[in-house]
Amino acid sequence: MFGKKTEATTEKGTGFVTRLRQKLNRGGSWLSYDLANLVPGGKIDDDVLEELESELIMADVGVSAAAHIISELRKRLARNELKDLVALRDGLRQTLIDILAPVANPLCISAHPGPFVILVVGVNGAGKTTTIGKLASRFQDEGYSVMLAAGDTFRAAAVEQLEAWGERNNVPVIAQQAGADPAAVIFDAYEAARARKVDVLLADTAGRLQNQQGLMDELIKIKRVLSRHDAGAPHETMLVLDASQGQNALLQAEKFHAALDLTGITVTKLDGSAKGGILLAIANKLGVSVRYIGIGESAADMQAFNAEDFVDALLSVENKFRKEST
Amino acid sequence: MFETLSTRLTQAAKSLSGKGRLTDANIKDTVREVRLALLEADVALPVVKTFIERIRERAIGEEVGRSLTPGQTFTKIIHSELVNVFGRDTVPLDLRAQPPVVIFLAGLQGAGKTTTAAKLARRLIEKDKKRVMLVSVDVHRPAAIQQLKILADEVGAGHSPSRADEKPEEIVLRSLDDSRRQHMDVLIVDTAGRLHIDEIMMAEASRVHAICAPHETLFIVDSMAGQDAIKSAKAFDELLPLTGVILTKADGDAKGGVALSVREVTGKSIRFIGTGEKTDALEVFHPDRMASRILGMGDVLSLVEEIEDKVSRDDAEKLARKLKKGKSFDLSDLKAQLDQMINMGGMAAMLEKLPMPGNLNSAALKSTANEKQLKRQIAIIDSMTPGERRFPKIINGGRKKRIAAGAGMQIQDVNRLLKQHQQMEKMMKKISRGGIKNMLRGMPGGRLPPGLA
Numbered sequence: 156m157f158g159k160k161t162e163a164t165t166e167k168g169t170g171f172v173t174r175l176r177q178k179l180n181r182g183g184s185w186l187s188y189d190l191a192n193l194v195p196g197g198k199i200d201d202d203v204l205e206e207l208e209s210e211l212i213m214a215d216v217g218v219s220a221a222a223h224i225i226s227e228l229r230k231r232l233a234r235n236e237l238k239d240l241v242a243l244r245d246g247l248r249q250t251l252i253d254i255l256a257p258v259a260n261p262l263c264i265s266a267h268p269g270p271f272v273i274l275v276v277g278v279n280g281a282g283k284t285t286t287i288g289k290l291a292s293r294f295q296d297e298g299y300s301v302m303l304a305a306g307d308t309f310r311a312a313a314v315e316q317l318e319a320w321g322e323r324n325n326v327p328v329i330a331q332q333a334g335a336d337p338a339a340v341i342f343d344a345y346e347a348a349r350a351r352k353v354d355v356l357l358a359d360t361a362g363r364l365q366n367q368q369g370l371m372d373e374l375i376k377i378k379r380v381l382s383r384h385d386a387g388a389p390h391e392t393m394l395v396l397d398a399s400q401g402q403n404a405l406l407q408a409e410k411f412h413a414a415l416d417l418t419g420i421t422v423t424k425l426d427g428s429a430k431g432g433i434l435l436a437i438a439n440k441l442g443v444s445v446r447y448i449g450i451g452e453s454a455a456d457m458q459a460f461n462a463e464d465f466v467d468a469l470l471s472v473e474n475k476f477r478k479e480s481t
Numbered sequence: 482m483f484e485t486l487s488t489r490l491t492q493a494a495k496s497l498s499g500k501g502r503l504t505d506a507n508i509k510d511t512v513r514e515v516r517l518a519l520l521e522a523d524v525a526l527p528v529v530k531t532f533i534e535r536i537r538e539r540a541i542g543e544e545v546g547r548s549l550t551p552g553q554t555f556t557k558i559i560h561s562e563l564v565n566v567f568g569r570d571t572v573p574l575d576l577r578a579q580p581p582v583v584i585f586l587a588g589l590q591g592a593g594k595t596t597t598a599a600k601l602a603r604r605l606i607e608k609d610k611k612r613v614m615l616v617s618v619d620v621h622r623p624a625a626i627q628q629l630k631i632l633a634d635e636v637g638a639g640h641s642p643s644r645a646d647e648k649p650e651e652i653v654l655r656s657l658d659d660s661r662r663q664h665m666d667v668l669i670v671d672t673a674g675r676l677h678i679d680e681i682m683m684a685e686a687s688r689v690h691a692i693c694a695p696h697e698t699l700f701i702v703d704s705m706a707g708q709d710a711i712k713s714a715k716a717f718d719e720l721l722p723l724t725g726v727i728l729t730k731a732d733g734d735a736k737g738g739v740a741l742s743v744r745e746v747t748g749k750s751i752r753f754i755g756t757g758e759k760t761d762a763l764e765v766f767h768p769d770r771m772a773s774r775i776l777g778m779g780d781v782l783s784l785v786e787e788i789e790d791k792v793s794r795d796d797a798e799k800l801a802r803k804l805k806k807g808k809s810f811d812l813s814d815l816k817a818q819l820d821q822m823i824n825m826g827g828m829a830a831m832l833e834k835l836p837m838p839g840n841l842n843s844a845a846l847k848s849t850a851n852e853k854q855l856k857r858q859i860a861i862i863d864s865m866t867p868g869e870r871r872f873p874k875i876i877n878g879g880r881k882k883r884i885a886a887g888a889g890m891q892i893q894d895v896n897r898l899l900k901q902h903q904q905m906e907k908m909m910k911k912i913s914r915g916g917i918k919n920m921l922r923g924m925p926g927g928r929l930p931p932g933l934a
Binding site: 209212213214215217218278279280281282285288309310311312313315316318319320323364365366367368397399400401402403404406407424426427428429430432433 | 517520521522523525526589590591592593596622623624625627628629630631632635676677678703705706707708709710712713730732733734735736738739758852
């Protein structure tokens with residue numbers, strides 16, 4: 156991370172898609188390989204779908220979302236639409252896109268008086284501070300002026316970590332001493348951002364487990380304080396989710412959503428061999444917009460979420476196959 | 482939300498009732514439920530498959546005990562098989578080596594290595610009376626080194642300084658020297674988080690590991706981790722190799738099936754679980770308790786221990802002496818008890834650890850016995866005069882009105898509190914000794930004291 160800011164910063168767009176495909180299939184390719192093995196005779200039947208369900212579960216999709224996906228495929232099978240491997244892949248691809256496309260809404264920084272406030276929340280170790288660092292660099296590249304608020308006043312050296320990111324991007328960081336009231340820190344930062352006519356304010360918060368009501372109430376208070384001075388703020392309440400987590404991530408999303416009315420989700424650490432299948436479960440159940448996905452250490456490795464790219468990467472669909480299927 | 486395994490089993494067991502022996506046919510549905518529950522608890526699929534096979538083999542032909550339902554018999558089998566997998570006993574850290582004994586922590590990003598390093602140091606200092614030094618070789622994450630330094634100061638451990646522009650190999654060499662010179666018993670090496678497929682970072686871990694030749698190499702894993710955890714655990718184990726595992730963030734509501742996966746794949750025992758944000762929140766891992774947790778059976782033992790830790794012994798003894806002397810349990814004592822409950826993290830956290838009968842709606846229970854209510858009850862007691870607290874009998878209608886107004890509550894609330902106190906007073910006379918600890922000790926089978934149920 157440190158000192159690792161490499162040449163990757165310049166390549167975006169298609170470069171990201173290629174890297175996404177590589178990274179999501181690192182550590183053993185997933186469905187493509189297994190699918191070919193699953194269907195030695197080329198005949199698609201219930202057994203194949205059952206195996207596929209297991210594969211989905213191993214990608215953290217979860218039992219109920221996997222069942223939903225398989226039942227969609229079963230309908231296609233009943234209509235005789237799944238004649239061969241290509242048809243099965245295409246069917247699966249379409250089913251997954253159908254689930255993810257509705258939530259693939261990029262974050263739009265709307266112009267209005269006062270800063271666009273993004274409140275970043277999540278469990279401990281999800282990658283909130285790192286995400287803020289990357290987003291700050293991204294927004295700067297897009298021409299916005301950015302300010303950071305060190306709302307994690309609990310964890311040791313959390314403020315310093317954010318300040319390191321601020322220094323790296325040459326972005327001001329508003330912080331107070333450790334143990335300060337996070338709502339006060341973030342409100343201070345809001346005032347400063349407004350006074351200096353900053354476009355985007357990224358507010359960090361301490362990690363918290365969703366079952367700790369007292370800490371969840373603290374976030375509600377931050378939201379309340381912000382909205383008192385700007386009815387629209389925070390304009391984005393973003394949950395940061397670790398892709399390597401399992402079914403508890405759905406619970407996280409549900410509880411954070413219930414408490415804070417999330418407007419977006421960013422998924423980090425998709426560069427492991429974890430597939431982030433829980434995203435399908437969350438999209439299926441909650442329908443909160445997915446904003447960005449992170450697949451690596453550099454700022455350019457965090458990009459807007461695109462359902463088709465993600466699914467293709469997940470299925471490791473080659474261009475060749477895409478031509479065949481369309 | 483996800484039903485716990487015990488709820489699922491209660492339902493599935495209906496089909497088992499009336500059968501004297503478990504057979505392949507009559508446990509089929511139940512086995513399916515177990516499979517789903519394990520998957521929902523994030524146990525890795527390959528591990529689930531072998532585990533289910535073992536259970537099936539053990540269960541078939543098993544006679545249903547007279548006092549148990551078939552569902553309970555089956556649950557018992559699963560529980561004991563889970564305990565088998567985890568290993569029957571708790572395995573303590575092995576510190577029998579020439580000091581400084583090196584403990585090496587490794588894991589993915591955000592697993593909680595740095596926090597765990599501090600917790601481990603504190604435990605070794607306070608419980609084992611060791612001299613402990615911490616060193617961070619995390620030159621990658623901004624401020625990671627500083628974070629460990631702050632935590633080292635907080636828990637009273639030594640700290641070997643390092644800088645982000647140094648090589649991890651240099652840092653660890655120097656820290657070995659530092660710890661030897663300062664006569665440390667233990668050196669804990671906190672490493673940067675890394676992905677198991679990142680070859681460069683894994684090679685770095687391997688080099689640093691070789692230099693410090695640790696006596697214990699612990700894999701730090703997030704209890705919320707998903708299916709992929711077996712791959713990372715395996716990769717770390719093959720590279721380093723590991724000697725044990727610490728499960729972090731176990732105070733969340735994740736079922737922690739990853740514990741089972743990691744144990745099954747690496748064969749290494751789980752030593753500790755992290756149960757909170759503060760540096761004292763590290764508990765010894767107990768196989769039977771984790772088995773209960775994965776099965777959703779609650780964790781009474783941990784609760785009792787937590788209470789023993791948090792309920793001040795002095796207070797309890799003071800109350801005991803008072804009651805022995807024949808004095809009654811007055812309202813100030815009730816307030817002390819309520820304070821203790823809040824101190825333990827409120828009713829919700831306590832109730833989550835209790836095994837609830839499958840058909841009991843724990844959500845409804847939680848809403849009636851929450852922290853807010855405890856605080857209200859305290860407010861009522863606070864609105865009383867010392868005399869009223871000591872002799873609740875003197876509280877008449879006029880006084881009630883004043884107390885209610887003072888606490889911002891209704892007279893009915895005051896009445897309810899007084900009634901509750903009366904019942905508790907009765908009970909206290911029976912128990913005659915100890916605080917909450919004793920009340921809970923008499924709980925299984927017995928009645929819950931008012932305010933707890």
